Amino acid sequence: MDSPCRWKEGDPLYRKLKGPNQWPDEKYIPEFKRTLQTFIKEMTEFSREFVHLISLSLELPYDALDQFLDPPDQQMNRLKAKRDIYILLLHHLFNNFVKYPPQDALDPEDGIQGVGPHKDPWLTFLLQVNDSLGLQVQNHSGDWINVPSIDNTFVVNIGTGLEGVTGGVTVATTHRVLNPSPGSNPRISIPFFQMLSDEVVLKQLDVPEEIKKMARKDVVSDADSTAYREFLSKNVGEGVLRNRITSHRDVGERHYPELL
Ligand SMILES: O=C(O)CCC(=O)C(=O)O
Ligand SMILES: [Fe+2]
Numbered sequence: 698m699d700s701p702c703r704w705k706e707g708d709p710l711y712r713k714l715k716g717p718n719q720w721p722d723e724k725y726i727p728e729f730k731r732t733l734q735t736f737i738k739e740m741t742e743f744s745r746e747f748v749h750l751i752s753l754s755l756e757l758p759y760d761a762l763d764q765f766l767d768p769p770d771q772q773m774n775r776l777k778a779k780r781d782i783y784i785l786l787l788h789h790l791f792n793n794f795v796k797y798p799p800q801d802a803l804d805p806e807d808g809i810q811g812v813g814p815h816k817d818p819w820l821t822f823l824l825q826v827n828d829s830l831g832l833q834v835q836n837h838s839g840d841w842i843n844v845p846s847i848d849n850t851f852v853v854n855i856g857t858g859l860e861g862v863t864g865g866v867t868v869a870t871t872h873r874v875l876n877p878s879p880g881s882n883p884r885i886s887i888p889f890f891q892m893l894s895d896e897v898v899l900k901q902l903d904v905p906e907e908i909k910k911m912a913r914k915d916v917v918s919d920a921d922s923t924a925y926r927e928f929l930s931k932n933v934g935e936g937v938l939r940n941r942i943t944s945h946r947d948v949g950e951r952h953y954p955e956l957l
Contacts, residue, residue, distance in 0.1 A: 710953065711895055711934030714941070715773060733776070737889075741774055744822060744891040747853070755863060756905050765819075765862065765933075767894045775890040794887040797831050801879035811874035811884075814919040817856040818937070820891040824851060829884035835871040839917035844872075858893055858933070864901050865912040871920045895934030 704712040720730045745766075752761040766772055778794055797811040811831060825832065825846035832844040832852065844852055860869040877884050893899075931939075942949030942956055949957050 709934060710956070711938040714934075714938060715895075737774060737776065740822060740889045741769070741772055741891075744774065744820060744889070745769060745772075747822075748820065748891070751859075751867065755866060755902075755908055757902060761902055762859075762862070765858070765893050765897050765899060766891070772892065774892050777888045777890070794826070794885065797829075797874060797876045797884040797886075799829075799877045799879055799881045799883060802883075803876060809876045811876050814871055814873045816860075816869040816871055816918070816920050817854050817890065819856040819858040819893050821854040821856065822851045822889045822891070823854065824887040824889075826885040826887060827882060829877040829882045831874045831877050831884040832886070833873055833875065835873075835918060837868075837913060837916050839919070841873070858899055862899050862902050863912075864904055864909055866904055866908055868913060868916055869918075871918040893933045895937070896932055898930075898932050 702713065702716040704710075723730065745763075748762045748766070749759040753759050755761075776794065800809045803809065814835070823832070825844070828846045830843050830845065833841040834844055836842055854870040854872060855867050857869045859867050874884075874886075930936075938953070939956070942953050946957070
């Protein structure tokens with residue numbers, strides 16, 4: 698779970714993208730590391746069961762999607778954190794992770810968009826910790842719909858990789874986050890990303906014809922899907938690296954100029 702950096706001279710560059718977790722000092726946040734390690738372990742097991750349910754609902758063997766994931770004991774999943782979490786944790790204990798301040802607390806130059814329209818890579822399980830609105834999903838007609846927080850409930854986002862391997866039956870969720878309206882509380886969320894194995898090349902599964910017919914052809918999305926095409930032509934590690942350096946060009950120019 699505490700992934701070491703696996704890259705060594707001569708290895709593909711994408712192996713540099715995974716490194717050890719940066720835990721805050723226990724003296725400031727006692728139990729933080731242990732609590733989160735438990736959370737990640739339980740989410741890893743739960744998300745594994747969840748992909749089995751997706752396979753079964755597509756009338757495939759329960760483990761049909763496992764080939765795209767690392768074995769359970771080596772799988773590295775990802776929680777998203779922002780730096781100010783550590784400060785928040787001192788006050789509220791565990792349940793805070795990504796914080797979206799209300800619009801009136803933002804620098805006007807930064808706009809009100811917490812995260813722009815996009816699709817995730819594979820499967821995301823999102824805990825909305827408090828009830829400040831911000832997350833929106835785009836329906837098939839192109840309208841943006843608020844996603845309210847419901848107690849003890851995960852929001853599950855389907856990603857482009859999963860859409861690709863099911864031949865479009867499980868449509869990737871286009872979503873975005875707006876900062877909460879002026880005067881609201883900050884919005885807090887904990888996204889858990891189930892990660893694909895870097896070494897696999899995604900390929901379409903043999904989904905039965907009568908299920909494949911259910912794939913929608915008329916989906917409107919404000920997010921483009923180039924990442925998905927990358928995933929189908931190269932292994933996942935290459936696709937992720939290329940996607941990161943194009944979405945964060947400044948970082949790409951500094952660390953991977955030869956790839957741009
Ligand atoms: O914070 C959220 O609620 C969603 C964040 C998100 O969409 C992402 O990190 O991919
Ligand atoms: Fe997302």
